[in-house]
Amino acid sequence: MSTTSLKRPATMPALSQMVMQVLYQHRLMTTEQLHRLLLPEARRPVYLLRELKRLAEGGLVERVRSLRRNTRHAQLLWFLSEEGYACMDDAEESVTRQHRTTAASAVGPRQAHTIAVNEIGIAMFQHARHLGHEFGPLDWIPEVAHRLRDGQRRFEDDHVISDAVLDYTHVGTNGRRRLIRAFVELDRCTMTVSRLADKVAAYGRYFDYIPQEHERSRRPSSNRPAWQQTYSRFPRLLIVLDHPSQRVLSARTNDLGAMTSANPRLSSLAGELSIGVTTLDRLREHGPFAPIFKPLLRHQQPTDMFLRPPASS
Numbered sequence: 055m056s057t058t059s060l061k062r063p064a065t066m067p068a069l070s071q072m073v074m075q076v077l078y079q080h081r082l083m084t085t086e087q088l089h090r091l092l093l094p095e096a097r098r099p100v101y102l103l104r105e106l107k108r109l110a111e112g113g114l115v116e117r118v119r120s121l122r123r124n125t126r127h128a129q130l131l132w133f134l135s136e137e138g139y140a141c142m143d144d145a146e147e148s149v150t151r152q153h154r155t156t157a158a159s160a161v162g163p164r165q166a167h168t169i170a171v172n173e174i175g176i177a178m179f180q181h182a183r184h185l186g187h188e189f190g191p192l193d194w195i196p197e198v199a200h201r202l203r204d205g206q207r208r209f210e211d212d213h214v215i216s217d218a219v220l221d222y223t224h225v226g227t228n229g230r231r232r233l234i235r236a237f238v239e240l241d242r243c244t245m246t247v248s249r250l251a252d253k254v255a256a257y258g259r260y261f262d263y264i265p266q267e268h269e270r271s272r273r274p275s276s277n278r279p280a281w282q283q284t285y286s287r288f289p290r291l292l293i294v295l296d297h298p299s300q301r302v303l304s305a306r307t308n309d310l311g312a313m314t315s316a317n318p319r320l321s322s323l324a325g326e327l328s329i330g331v332t333t334l335d336r337l338r339e340h341g342p343f344a345p346i347f348k349p350l351l352r353h354q355q356p357t358d359m360f361l362r363p364p365a366s367s
Contacts, residue, residue: 069093070105076191077115077134078142080175081155082168085130091176091191094183106132114138118160131169133160153197170296171196171217171240173334178222181341188223194238195219201280202260214256219289222342222359234359235289240334243297247306250293251313254329254350257291258319261327290361292347293331303333307348314350324351328361 066074072092077083083091085106089099096102109115116135133155134142175194182189199213218238225231237257241250263280281288293310295303310331314320320327330347340346342359349361 067105069101070109072191073102073105073109073132074114074134074138074142077132078139078151079192080168080172080194080196081153082131082133082160082165083172084169085132087169087172087176088132091179094180109138114141116157116160118157120161120165131160131165167217167240167242168196170242170334171238174238174240174294174337175218175220177334177338178220178342181343182222185225185341185343187225189220193221198237200260200284201265202256202263204266214253214260224343224360235285235287236359237289237291239291239293241293241295241306243295243302243306247309248313250306251310251317254291254293254310254314255317255320257329258317258323258327261288261323262319288326290359291327291329292359293329293350294334294337295331296334307331311348311350320351325363327351328363330357330359330361 069092073088076088076091085099085103088106089096089102093099093102106115106117110117113135115132115138117130117132120129120131136154139154178189178194179191181187196218198216198219199209200216201213203212205212216237217240220236220238222234222236223231224234239250239253260281261279264277265280295306297303297306314329329350331350332346332348336344336346345356345358347359347361348356352363354363
C-alpha cells in the first residue's frame with residue numbers, strides 16, 4: 055500500500071480534495087465533466103489531469119474507458135477506488151454514502167444514466183455561475199429514496215427513488231435569495247412513457263403518504279405527511295428528457311402530459327405539485343431560468359424552473 059494512498063483529504067491539494075468529494079458524491083464523471091465543474095476558467099484540463107494521475111497512482115481513484123455516443127473517440131470515466139471510499143468515509147466533511155462504484159459498474163448499463171444525471175447538475179452549475187446564483191459542485195445528491203407507503207414489499211415498491219435532489223439558490227437583482235429545492239428525474243427515453251408516468255404518479259403518493267401508527271411512534275409529529283420530516287416545502291419535480299431525436303422528445307413530452315393529466319390523483323393535486331418537463335439540450339443551451347419547462351397538470355405556457363402557477367406569474 056503506497057504512502058500516497060494513506061493521505062487524508064485535508065492534507066491533499068485543494069483540487070484533489072474537490073475531486074475526491076465530487077466523485078464520492080456523484081459516483082462517476084468524465085474528465086470533461088470534472089474540468090467544467092472544478093476548473094471552469096481553465097481552457098485545458100492540464101492541471102486536473104496531473105492531479106487525477108497522482109490520485110490514481112496513490113490508489114485513491116480508478117478510471118475506465120468508454121466510447122462516446124456517435125464518435126470513435128474514447129473518454130475516460132473516473133471513480134473512487136476502494137481505498138478512496140475508505141478515505142472519504144472517514145473524512146469529517148463527508149456525508150457517508152453507501153453506494154460504491156466499481157470497475158464493473160462503471161462500464162455497466164447504468165453508466166450513461168449516471169453521466170447524464172451529472173450533466174444536469176453541471177448545466178445548472180454553469181448557468182448559476184453566469185447568472186450570479188449559487189449552485190456548487192456538491193449541491194445535488196444522486197439517488198435519494200423517499201418512502202411512499204408502509205409494508206414489507208420490495209424496496210422499489212415502497213419508495214420513489216429520485217435520480218437527484220438539488221438545492222439551487224436564486225439571487226435576484228435586488229439581492230433577494232430564494233432556495234429552489236427540486237426532485238430531478240432523468241429520462242433517456244429507454245423506458246415506456248407509461249412507466250415514466252407511473253413514476254411521476256409515485257410523487258403524488260409520496261405527497262399524500264402519512265406513516266401508519268407503528269411507523270409514527272418512531273417519529274415526532276409524524277401524523278403529518280412523511281415528506282415534512284425532510285422538507286419544509288414539497289420540492290418541485292423537474293423531468294429532463296435526453297434523446298437525439300427532436301421528434302421523439304416532442305412526442306414523449308406530449309404523451310407524458312396526457313397521461314399525467316388523466317391521472318385522478320395527480321389532477322387533484324394540481325394546486326399542490328409543481329411538475330415541469332424539459333430536455334437536456336435546452337437546459338444546457340438556455341439554462342433553468344429560460345422558459346424551457348412545460349408544466350404538467352396546469353394549462354400554461356412554458357416557464358422557468360420556478361414553475362409558478364399562472365396566477366402568480
